[in-house]
Amino acid sequence: MPLNQIFRGQPRAMPALLAAVAASLCLSACVVAPLPGPPPAQYQGYQGEPEVVAPVAPPAPYAEAITVAPAPGYIWIGGFWSWGGGRYAWNAGHWERPRPGYHWAPRSWAQGPHGWHQHGGRWER
Known part of the structure; x- marks a missing residue:
């Protein structure tokens, strides 16, 4: 079902949905890495x-x-x-x-x- 039919009569809900989708896409690109520090010497x-x-x-x-x-x-x-x-x-x-x-x-x-x-x-x- 198209989004314009889902949000029929609720014009303010579409920008909020798009902002939530954009935020979740940005957060999914986060990388979890170890704390920075000097690597052990070899x-x-x-x-x-x-x-x-x-x-x-x-x-x-x-x-x-x-x-x-x-x-x-x-x-x-x-x-x-x-x-x-x-x-x-x-x-x-x-x-x-x-x-x-x-x-x-x-x-x-x-x-x-x-x-x-x-x-x-x-x-x-």
Whole structure:
């Protein structure tokens, strides 16, 4: 049904309706973004991987239930907190086959310049 038939006899209602539609279209174009602030600095970590720097300390680690190894000789690599998108996220632990001549250096967080720096998470000789 055309709008002129809906608002027949109510000439003042049409401009109000058009103003409401225009306002809703303008508001639908709003963007919700995180608060502005300096992004975390990126530093070169182990073997050229970027070292992650977070502005706040990570939460306490989860107490993970370690499942049965998929095969004899596998080792458990514990979970860790990762930083991205302005928040921490838990990455669950997993089983991995060890590399001969290497040991696992678990990920850790340490307070340093510009915030909390993530280190480790690699096989070392």
